[in-house]
Amino acid sequence: MKITVIGAGGVGGYFGGKLAAAGVDVSFVARGAHLQAMQQHGLKINSPLGNIWLPEVKAVAHPAEAADADLFIVAVKLWDTEAVAAQLQPLLSGDAAVLSLQNGVQKDEILQRYIPMQNIIGGVSYIAASIAEPGVIHHGGKLQKLAFGEYGQETSARCEAFQHCCQLAGIETELSDDIAQRIWEKFVFLVGLSGTTSLFRNTIGPIRQNKEKRDFLLQTMQEVITVANAKGVPLHEGFAEHRLKFTDTLPDDMPSSMKIDLDRGKRLELPWLSGAVVEMANSLNIAVPANQHIVDELTPWVMGAANH
Ligand SMILES: NC(=O)C1=CN([C@@H]2O[C@H](COP(=O)(O)OP(=O)(O)OC[C@H]3O[C@@H](n4cnc5c(N)ncnc54)[C@H](OP(=O)(O)O)[C@@H]3O)[C@@H](O)[C@H]2O)C=CC1
Numbered sequence: 001m002k003i004t005v006i007g008a009g010g011v012g013g014y015f016g017g018k019l020a021a022a023g024v025d026v027s028f029v030a031r032g033a034h035l036q037a038m039q040q041h042g043l044k045i046n047s048p049l050g051n052i053w054l055p056e057v058k059a060v061a062h063p064a065e066a067a068d069a070d071l072f073i074v075a076v077k078l079w080d081t082e083a084v085a086a087q088l089q090p091l092l093s094g095d096a097a098v099l100s101l102q103n104g105v106q107k108d109e110i111l112q113r114y115i116p117m118q119n120i121i122g123g124v125s126y127i128a129a130s131i132a133e134p135g136v137i138h139h140g141g142k143l144q145k146l147a148f149g150e151y152g153q154e155t156s157a158r159c160e161a162f163q164h165c166c167q168l169a170g171i172e173t174e175l176s177d178d179i180a181q182r183i184w185e186k187f188v189f190l191v192g193l194s195g196t197t198s199l200f201r202n203t204i205g206p207i208r209q210n211k212e213k214r215d216f217l218l219q220t221m222q223e224v225i226t227v228a229n230a231k232g233v234p235l236h237e238g239f240a241e242h243r244l245k246f247t248d249t250l251p252d253d254m255p256s257s258m259k260i261d262l263d264r265g266k267r268l269e270l271p272w273l274s275g276a277v278v279e280m281a282n283s284l285n286i287a288v289p290a291n292q293h294i295v296d297e298l299t300p301w302v303m304g305a306a307n308h
């Protein structure tokens, strides 16, 4: 299977790098200093699961330069989804697949504006990773899992082929027959973690150890469940507690990707995270005060520090 990874940052650089290290044919679409570094020195991944150095990787500036892929993995920030979808539109032929590993419950709707539904595979990624410096990915903790699957279909040869590649690379995978549900399940946890770590400007450890902040984290996740249920996505009330227990298994120093963006003065994915919860809740006449508070407090930073 030939794979083109668009966005070689925390998610794309890590998972693409692991696949390339296992011998899978991977091309990376990157930009700026990161692209230059990858072209000159390859890609490094520093990970508690073992460091990787790929001295030579295929790194290009545009998906058209790596268009003969069976699978395109989208791993740019949500701000860039639409631009990438437009770049991909003329390149897709036959059953070439597009798999977004981005966060949130709206990414595939954005892709669908440009890409036929039959080309889209649903997916979700669990990892804490970021670009440490151009050409270098830092993986924090040991979490590294992908769930993916066809929408409305049990499985497919292309999903099975990708699962095989992930298995070769030692990536934990779940080939899901209900990927829409898995995306919402991740959304519950993600909105809690991204909202609280950014709001309190801290990693998960001190937040979950403080009763007030822990309660706030739980409430944030409960609100997502209320919205999900109102939209017909079945998540039981106890699921927030379940996810809170999951956060207890994470390393103390784990941030969220949005907290890292906040620290680095970059744009925040807030509009698709707590922002989306508030928007959906408003249209359903539901109160989501915890998520509203997160949105109110972080909105001044949403376009990055330079615009604050
Ligand atoms: N980081 C994490 O731990 C996790 C992140 N996610 C989600 O995954 C998605 C990606 O996040 P993350 O990996 O953190 O993002 P990063 O910012 O680390 O990486 C994205 C990379 O893509 C580049 N890029 C953007 N647009 C293009 C383009 N058109 N062509 C080529 N390169 C491009 C960016 O460049 P530039 O910097 O110049 O914009 C950047 O280098 C997000 O939706 C995030 O929420 C999900 C799970 C975990």
Ligand SMILES: CC(C)(CO)C(=O)C(=O)O
Pocket (backbone or CB within 6 Å): 103, 125, 126, 127, 128, 189, 190, 193, 194, 255, 256, 257, 258
């Ligand atoms: C919560 C986490 C770390 C889990 O993968 C994540 O998706 C993110 O911070 O973007």
